Amino acid sequence: MGADTYLKTIEDTIKNGRFKDNWDSLSGFEAPSWYEKAKFGIFIHWGVYSVPAFKSEWYPRNMYIQDSEEYKHHLAVYGEHKDFGYKDFIPMFKAEKFNADEWAALFRQAGAKYIMPVAEHHDGFQMYKSGISPFNAYEMGPKRDLIGEMKEAFEKQDMTFCVSSHRAEHWFFLSHGKEFDSDIKEPLVRGDFYWPSMPEPDHHDLYGSPPNQTYLEDWLIRCCELVDQYQPKVFYFDWWIQTEAFKPYLKKFAAYYYNRAMEWGEEVAINYKHDAFHFGTAVPDIERGQFAELKPYFWQTDTAVAKNSWCYTPNNDYKTSNEIIRDLVDIVSKNGSLLLNVGPKADGSIPDEDKQILLEIGQWLKVNGEAVYDSTFWRIFGEGPTEIEEGQFTDGKSKVFTSEDIRFTVKGGTLYATLLVYPENGVVAIKALKEKSIHFQGIIEEINVLGFDEKPAWERTEEALIIQTRHVQSSAPVVFSIKIN
Template identity: 65%
Template sequence: ADLFQKAGAKYVVPVAEHHDGFQMYASEISHWNAAEMGPCRNVLGELKEAVEARGMTLGASTHRVEHWFFMGHGKDFDSDIKEPLQRGDFYWPAMPEPGNHHDLFSEPTPTQEFLEDWLCRCCEIVDKYQPKLVYFDWWIQHHAVKPYLKKFAAYYYNRAAEWGIEVAITYKHEAFMFGCAVPDVERGQFADIKPFFWQTDTAIATNSWCYTEGNHFKSAKGLICDLVDIVAKNGTLLLNVGPKPDGSISEQDTAVLTEIGEWMAVNSEAIYGTKVWRKYGEGPTKIQEGQFTDSKEKVFTSEDIRFTVKGENLYCTVLSWPEDGHVVIKSLGHSADANLPEFHGIVKDVDVLGCDEKPVWERKEGGLHVTMPGIKTNKPVVVRVKID
C-alpha cells in the first residue's frame, strides 16, 4: 500500500476472486479461501485497512463467472477433476469451454445454481468489504448471466445509497446498458475524447498479468504518456502489478511505480481533479483504438500535446520534450476568424511545472510559442497556461 501511495495511485483494486475460484478473502460461502488455506490471511480485508488508512479508495475485482468452464479441461486427462462435483467443491462445475468465448448464447448455459452462487459471492464482497468500485472481467455479457448481473447492480447501488457512498461498476463488451456502469478497455485506449467517463486497465508487464519469471516490462515513460492521454480523453488508468507468492512486488514493477510516483509528485495537478478541455490534444501520433493494442510502446513527438483543465489553468502536457526546449501549442494560437470553434480566450501567464525559472512565451497566429531551455528529461513536461 505504501508503494501504491508513493506511485500516486488514488484507488486500489485487489483481485477478490479470479477464474480459478479461490477467494482472496474470508468467506462464509466457501472454505476455499485465503483466510482458511494457503497464507491463512484475509488478503482483501488487510488491503482494505492499509489502502483506506493511506487515503486511497478500495475496489475489488471478481472474475468468478468464467469459473463455469475454467476447470473444464481438467476432465480431458487423468486429473483430480472428476465427477461427481457439487456446489462448494473447488473444481465445481468444470463445464466444457465454449468454442467461441464471445458467443452470447453458447451452451451449456450456466445453471441457476451456478449463477445464484455467483451472485451470492459478489454480494458477499460488497457487504463484507464495501468496495467503492467493483471490476468485472469478461463473460458477464452472456445472456444467461444478464438477469443476475442486473440483480447485483441493483443490490450494490442500493447498498451504497444506504451507506451514503458513491460507487461504480466497470464492465466490458456491452454487458450493461450504456449509462448504468463505467466502460472498460482492457490493454487499450480510445482514440478520441469521450463525453462519458471510462477506464483503461492494463499491466506493467506486457506479457502477463501475474508475476512470471522472464516478464517483459513497460517503461515508466510509456505508462505516463498513456495516463496523460487517457485522462485527457475523460478516462482513468487502472494499472496492474502481479505480486510474488510471498506478496512482495518485483524489483522491476517497483522501479516503474517509483518513477511514475516521482513524475506525479511534480505534475499531479495536471491529472487529479481535472476535466477535459474542448479537445483532448494535438499532434501527429495517432492512438490505435480497441482492446489488446498496447503491446508496443508508442513513439510521441514534441508536437504531441494533451490538454486538461482545472480552474483557470489549462494544462498542456508535451509528451516528448524537444532538445531545444521550444514547443508550439497550435491550439492556442490567435484565431483570424472569431466565428470558428477555436480558442479565443486571453492567455494571462505561462509556466512549466517543476521549474522555478519562467519560460519565454509569445502567442502568435500559428500557436502559443513556449521556450524553456535546460530541461533534460525523457518524460512528459507540463506547460501550465493561465487563462483570464
C-alpha cells in the first residue's frame, strides 16, 4: 500500500470510528482490565546493535561521535567508518539460534503475563516484515519476520503480545556521521536506512530541527503498519514524541489504534512518557524509576535486568532477582505494573545471567503470585522507614530496605502483607493493622505465610499486629495472606 493510500485509510478509520484525533475524544480511553491484572511483563531489546554489543543499544549513534568510546572501539575493531559503517552490521545479525518457542517457555516460567519486543529502535532497523523500507529483518540480516514469530509463540503460551516503537528519535539518531568522512552521506531519501540524519537536539532544546511532514507521515504509517500486521495489545513509545511536532500525529495514531482495537473486539493501551499524551488518554510509563506513593491511576515502570544497558553486552552490570522482586512488589502496591527488559545476543540466544534472574523471579511468583496477579491496591501502599526516590532513572542505586518495610495488596477477602526483608528473629510488626487503626477496623480471621508450612502465631495490640514465626527464613520477600471479615 502506498503512503498516500495508507494515510487515507488512517483518516477514514478515524472519521468512521468512535475515537477522533482530539484529546476530548481520546479521553474516553480506559485502561484494559487484563493489563491492570497482569502486573508483570517482559521487554526485549534486540536488534542490529546486538552485534557490536558494546556499551549499550546507543552504539549506532555514539560510534559516529568522534572521540567517544564507541568511536574509538569501532576504529580499533572494524576500521574506518567510511569503509565499515553501522549498516555493515546488518549481514552479521543472523539470529541463527533464535527460537521463539524457547523464549516463550522461558518467559512463561518467569511468570510474565505480557511480552513487548522492540519492533524498531532508534537505529531504524525494523524487526519485522515491512512494506515501508527494505531495511527490515525479513529482507535483510536473519531474513525472518522476527516479530511475527514472537507473536505466534507468545500467544501460544497465553501471554499477551505487545510492541514498542522507538522510531521517533531516528530523525537525529545517526546525524553525527555527517560530521566527518563516514558512510552517512547525502543525498539521503525516504526509505534509506540512514534517512534523514538531521541535526541532533542538545539537552536544552528537545527539538533540534523539528521533524518535517514527510518524516512524521512516515512515522505514523510505520506505527499503523505494526498495528495492522500484528494487532498488539499494548503499543509503547519511547521519548521525544512529546515534542510539539509529533502531537497531531500522536492523536491520529491513538484514534486509529483504539478504533482498530474496537474492530477486533480487544482492549488495548498506549504507553507514553513525559506528558506526550494528555492525561487519561493512555497509560503513563516511568523509565527506570517509580512513584513514591500510591496513585489512583494505573501506571507502569520499565526497567532492565542490567543497570548499564538495555541490550546485551558482555559486561552488563546485573541487578539481583531479589532487588527486582522487591521493586515489583513496591510498584504493584502503588497501582503499577513492572515491564522488565532482557537483552538477547545477536544470535538469538538469551544470556545465562538473564535466564537465571528470570527463573528466580518465576520461582518466587509461583509461590507468592496470588499477592501480585489480579490484585489491587489497599487503603495505603505500605509502611516502613525506607523512602523511594521518585522519578525516572533512579534505579541505578540499590535500595536498602529493612524488616519494617511492608507492602500491601488486596484480592477479594484477603489482604496481603509482603515483608520486603524478613526479620531474622521471625517477629513481624504491622502498624497499619493495630487495634483501632485508622486504616483497618475489621476482623482478622486467619493468617498464613505463603510457601511455608508453619502456622504463624499472631495478636493485635495497640501498637501493631504482631506475627511470630519460628522457622521462616528467606532472602527474598515473604508474603502473609490475611483473611479479613
